[in-house]
Amino acid sequence: DQQVKQNSPSLSVQEGRISILNCDYTNSMFDYFLWYKKYPAEGPTFLISISSIKDKNEDGRFTVFLNKSAKHLSLHIVPSQPGDSAVYFCAARGGKLIFGQGTELSVKP
Amino acid sequence: DSGVTQTPKHLITATGQRVTLRCSPRSGDLSVYWYQQSLDQGLQFLIQYYNGEERAKGNILERFSAQQFPDLHSELNLSSLELGDSALYFCASSDTGDIYNSPLHFGNGTRLTVT
Numbered sequence: 342d343q344q345v346k347q348n349s350p351s352l353s354v355q356e357g358r359i360s361i362l363n364c365d366y367t368n369s370m371f372d373y374f375l376w377y378k379k380y381p382a383e384g385p386t387f388l389i390s391i392s393s394i395k396d397k398n399e400d401g402r403f404t405v406f407l408n409k410s411a412k413h414l415s416l417h418i419v420p421s422q423p424g425d426s427a428v429y430f431c432a433a434r435g436g437k438l439i440f441g442q443g444t445e446l447s448v449k450p
Numbered sequence: 451d452s453g454v455t456q457t458p459k460h461l462i463t464a465t466g467q468r469v470t471l472r473c474s475p476r477s478g479d480l481s482v483y484w485y486q487q488s489l490d491q492g493l494q495f496l497i498q499y500y501n502g503e504e505r506a507k508g509n510i511l512e513r514f515s516a517q518q519f520p521d522l523h524s525e526l527n528l529s530s531l532e533l534g535d536s537a538l539y540f541c542a543s544s545d546t547g548d549i550y551n552s553p554l555h556f557g558n559g560t561r562l563t564v565t
Contacts, residue, residue, distance in 0.1 A: 345492070375553060384452060384540055384556030385493070430493065437506050438483075438554065440493035 344368050345433050347441035356450050360418040364431035364441055367412065371433040376405060376416050379428045379443070388429075389416070421448045453477065456541050456557035464565055468529040471560045475522055475543030481505065482524040483554060484516055487538040499524055531564045538562075 346365045354360045362376075372393045377385035391398040391405045391414070398405050404417045418425055428443045453476035463469055475482050484496040495508035499518035510516075513531075518524040528535060538561050542554035 343492075347492075377556075382558065384454070384542070384558045386452065386556070387553035390553065432493075437495050437498065437508055439495065440485075442492040 343442075344371075344435070345431060345439050345441040347429075347431060347444045349444050350442070351445045351447070353447045353449060354421045356423055356448055357420045360416075360421045360425065360446055360448065362416040362418075362429050362431075362444050362446065364414045364416075365412060366414075366433050368433070368435050369409075369412065371435045371439075373434040374405070374407060374414050375432045375434075375438070376403075377430045377432060377440075378425075379430065385430055418446075421446075423448050423450055452555040452557060454541060454543050454555050454557035456539075456560050458560060459558070460561050460563075462563045462565065463531060465531055465533060467531050467564075468527065469531065469562065471526040471528070471539050471541075471562075473524045473526070473541030473543075473557060475524070475541075476545075476555055479543035479545045479555070480522065481544045481546060482518055482522070483542040483544075484510075484524070484526050485540040485542065485556075487540065487559075488534075488536075491537075493540065496526070528562070533564050536562055536564045 375390040376388040379385040407414045430443045432440045455474040457472045481500045483498045485493040496510040498506040516526045538559045540559045542556040
């Protein structure tokens with residue numbers, strides 16, 4: 342039972358354009374959401390988070406949007422840079438931290 | 451560098467064997483988490499310890515066990531290994547047991563290959 346789903350295994354974007362990574366969840370009791378970025382041969386690193394009482398949180402080029410009615414969150418990266426190429430995991434807190442399967446982002450110069 | 455140290459980086463062993471994965475959390479962090487990442491799978495939560503005590507349990511098999519020692523390092527023991535146990539095992543730490551105030555900091559993982 343996958344409570345947090347990232348339905349796109351991969352995404353390719355041109356440098357300078359917007360990257361939009363999506364995440365869906367099933368449990369309406371989740372109250373906190375996070376995005377992690379993972380480079381090869383490294384562990385995931387925390388990127389940005391959002392509480393369920395908000396619908397948007399912004400940090401530099403990264404913005405996370407939360408749509409509670411749709412049980413959907415997205416991560417926007419503007420502008421995308423080649424160094425953003427990595428696997429992105431969304432995660433939701435529901436007693437424990439539950440991760441999605443990840444989306445591999447490739448930003449092409 | 452997250453400050454979380456995992457050893458060994460790679461481990462190759464045979465089915466039926468037992469292995470121990472080790473994790474040293476960031477200095478000052480009291481909570482340790484173990485996650486498993488299999489091929490095409492997300493990070494599956496296994497178990498959490500806080501200051502030596504088990505705090506939460508996830509999809510951890512009975513063949514697996516963990517503990518956190520007084521110096522706060524943690525070990526994950528995997529026994530009667532099967533081919534399907536081949537995966538990346540990540541340890542993460544946080545300064546409290548509550549991820550709301552303290553996002554997890556991950557180590558670089560131990561890649562286990564069971565042949």
